Amino acid sequence: MKKLFSIVVSLLLVVCLVVPASAETTGYVFDDANVLESEDIAELNQRLSLISSSYNFETYFITGNEQDGKEIKDHLNAACDTYKLGKDDTTKTIILYLSISDDDYMIRTINQEDKVFTNAGLTYIINKIGEEFSAKNYYAVAWKYANMCDGFLDYAQREGTPYEEDTLPEYSAFFMPCVGNQIPHKRILPYFIDEADLVGSYSESELNQKLEKLSKEYQCDIAIVTVDSLGSRTPVEYADDYFDYNGFGYDTTQDGVALIIGMENRDWHITTTGAAIHTFTDYGITYIGDQFVSYLSDGQYADGFNEFADQCASFLSYEDSTGKVYDTNNKVKTPASLEDILKDIGIALIIGLIIGLVLVSRLKAQLKSVRFQPDANNYLRPGSMVLTNQQDLFLYTNVTKTARQSESSGGGSSTHSSSSGSSHGGGGGHF
Amino acid sequence: MIIISELLEYKCPSCGGAIEFDTASQQMKCPYCRTEFAVESVKQYDEALKQQQGENIQWNSQAAEFISADESGMRSYRCQSCGGEVIGDETMAASSCPYCGNPIVVIEQFAGMLKPDVVIPFKLDKEAAKTALRNHYNGKRLLPKFFKSENHLDEIRGIYVPFGLFNADANANIDYRCTKVRTWSDSRYNYTETSYYSALRAGSLAFDNIPVDGSEKMPDDLMESIEPYNYKDAVDFQTAYLSGFLADKYDVGAEESIPRANNRIRTSAAEVFRSTVTGYTTVTPTTTNVQTTSTEVHYALLPVWILNTSWKDKKYMFAMNGQTGKFVGDLPCDKGLWWRWFGIYSGIASVIAYLIVHFFFN
Structure with a gap:
């Protein structure tokens, strides 16, 4: 009896030892290097889990910090062994391994007979996450990786052929998820992205810094993205989705305003979330549009974007200092331009001249007293007026109606829901 | 032709001088002895005189339509330049044409005129007309400054203007x-x-008694401007009322007047x-x-004071209703003053307009 009891206990002990060891593995994310928050891990796990099940392709993200002097390849192998990845011959797998100790990262694919990820494709993915890795923004690295995997897998499924060297798209193709509508809770892209190549690299980094600074200062994300084509989305949808699916919306407040430029149809659209919906009313959006769109029309994109950023900052600053927002009943006061002043003077002069003419004509009329008498009222015999026929006949009635201009007299911000379910405001136009 | 010898010349029962109708008292007043008589009295006196003299008076009231001249009575004066005609008695020295101001030259045979049914006698005299003229200048801001002092009063004449009522x-x-x-x-x-x-x-x-100017020469608009007359003062026509005043001839027929x-x-x-x-x-x-x-048509003579003045070689005609005193006449406009006042009014109005536009619409 004692022997049986001790065997059972030992077995239980072994099980207990083994089971907790695998508690660190949460499906698809293995953060051995401890560079992610538990919130991040749960989120990423959900994303990768959906991708894996949708495409039947296991997508993994692993971080490691092995200080044993071995190469990154060896570290990855060890991880695969630990987590039993790719141990059979059928499960299609892709793994992104970040080695913090080696300050390097690599991707391995297993069992993909009909290649989804070609060599060119893998190189592409590696390149696209380089900056974020250098900046140690591992959260963004993971999300971008997930989005690209999603995109690659979706393309292969739709087209029946993988991305090749000559068919690889701009990164903007991976802005939005192909499966699911999960919103990252932290920002994964820079404030200024110029996919359509409208400004030079110097301006690009300048704008990026400026937007970052302003976003922090006013606790409201201000972002700009330019793309060649909006794909199948309308400007409103694109702006909202870009904003949501790339985690914009300032950290603690989830407020944000973003401008998207679609060059194909020369669309511009501003989207707002959170408190920014209130700050940027419909009137405000139109006003800001009037200020910067002319720069875009003239091809001076850098100036236009700077103007947009400055205007957003000015609106936010105004609200911070006065607590009020610019709206139809509280319009932005611009100092009167020379043109305006001249126009006012012109109108006043014309009115003055007309009134002056009327008054002086009355004076002149004083001089004239000789005129024909048009009537004979003085000679009407009193009481001689007899009305022999008095008839009032109704003929017909006509009703006309004109639509009232209710929008212009309103004010406030109109809002709508985006595909992710969040509420957005904003407006746009063409240039 | 019916001759009525009770013309414009009446003798004052008191002193025998030529008696005239006085507007202030509405009576016949002798300018020599200042005695006043009622019109009727003078008429009767005159009749008596005539009867004494044994002249025949033929008076056909029904067909009393015409007054025709006696050599000793009325004179017809015609203006050479405008063709206007007035009738006056011998005592009226009509030296210039009341219409155009030119000297009357020709004295013509008086050919007779339509006899009026009623007359409204003059109520206001020459002095009243002069005063009214002066008042007419008041308050007219655009009147040239020197018009008042420099204009030359050429002639003031009391004329009975014929009207068809x-x-x-x-x-x-x-x-x-x-x-x-x-x-x-x-x-x-x-x-x-x-x-x-x-x-x-x-x-x-x-309608009763719509007046239409029966004299071609007398400007119609001028005459209509001094309307209305108060017909309560209208009396049956007596030639006595005409003395001391001129009268105008009827030369516009009723058919011509009716359209007006x-x-x-x-x-x-x-x-x-x-x-x-x-x-x-x-x-x-x-x-x-x-x-x-x-x-119906009645013929009336209505009292009008006509004043002609000239200033800077331009002639101006004024008229005053001899009964009510209503004074009319177009005055010249000083262009300089016009522009000055235009400038002042426009300037002030522009400034106010600018302030309103600036503060209420921006």
Whole structure:
């Protein structure tokens, strides 16, 4: 009896030892290097889990910090062994391994007979996450990786052929998820992205810094993205989705305003979330549009974007200092331009001249007293007026109606829901 | 031809001098002995005189339509330059034409004129006319500064102007197109409801004594401007009233005058009937039919003071209603003053307009 009891206990002990060891593995994310928050891990796990099940392709993200002097390849192998990845011959797998100790990262694919990820494709993915890795923004690295995997897998499924060297798209193709509508809770892209190549690299980094600074200062994300084509989305949808699916919306407040430029149809659209919906009313959006769109029309994109950023900052600053927002009943006061002043003077002069003419004509009329008498009222015999026929006949009635201009007299911000379910405001136009 | 010898020359019962009609007292007043007599008295006295002298008076009241001249009585004066004619007695030294101011040269045979039915005697005298002229200048800001002091009063003349007084009945038949408009709004639209009506009015009006200028030379608009006269003071015509004044000849026939009277009747009728169409937003006459029938014509001499002045080689004609004192006459306009006042008014108005535009619309 004692022997049986001790065997059972030992077995239980072994099980207990083994089971907790695998508690660190949460499906698809293995953060051995401890560079992610538990919130991040749960989120990423959900994303990768959906991708894996949708495409039947296991997508993994692993971080490691092995200080044993071995190469990154060896570290990855060890991880695969630990987590039993790719141990059979059928499960299609892709793994992104970040080695913090080696300050390097690599991707391995297993069992993909009909290649989804070609060599060119893998190189592409590696390149696209380089900056974020250098900046140690591992959260963004993971999300971008997930989005690209999603995109690659979706393309292969739709087209029946993988991305090749000559068919690889701009990164903007991976802005939005192909499966699911999960919103990252932290920002994964820079404030200024110029996919359509409208400004030079110097301006690009300048704008990026400026937007970052302003976003922090006013606790409201201000972002700009330019793309060649909006794909199948309308400007409103694109702006909202870009904003949501790339985690914009300032950290603690989830407020944000973003401008998207679609060059194909020369669309511009501003989207707002959170408190920014209130700050940027419909009137405000139109006003800001009037200020910067002319720069875009003239091809001076850098100036236009700077103007947009400055205007957003000015609106936010105004609200911070006065607590009020610019709206139809509280319009932005611009100092009167020379043109305006001249126009006012012109109108006043014309009115003055007309009134002056009327008054002086009355004076002149004083001089004239000789005129024909048009009537004979003085000679009407009193009481001689007899009305022999008095008839009032109704003929017909006509009703006309004109639509009232209710929008212009309103004010406030109109809002709508985006595909992710969040509420957005904003407006746009063409240039 | 019927000769009536009671012409303009009457003898003062007191001193025998030529007695004249005095406006202030409305009586005959002798300028020599200052005694006043009622018109009737002078007439009777004169009649008595005549009877004494044994002249025959033939007076046919019914056909008393004409006054014709006796060599010892009336004179007809004709102006060479404008052709205007006035009639005056021998005592009237009509030295210049009341119409154009030129000296009258020709004294013609008085050929007779239509006898008026009534006359309104002069109530106001020459001094009153001069005072009225001075008052006429007051308060006219655009009058050239020196007009008042420099204008030369050429002539003031009291003239009895002949008028035809027309009585007429008017029958009117007028159609109107009227609308009633109602507006209201709801949250989405503004509504305008227009109801169309047709209104008919027919009836009659009567007019008494519409005056029409019977002298061709006397400007009609000038005469209409000094209307109205108060016919209460109208009396049966006596030539006595004419002495001391000029009289104008009737040279516009009744047929010529009637259209003018009709025009005025038409306007009045349209106004009166239009005022019966009430309760609408807009009223527009579509067909206006006014038929007038002249019922009676009376001939009247109405008192007018005519003043001619000249200034800077331009002549100005003023008229004053000899009964009511209404004074009319167009005055010149000083262009400089006009521009100055225009500038002042426009300047002030522009400044105010600019302030309003600036503060209320920005």
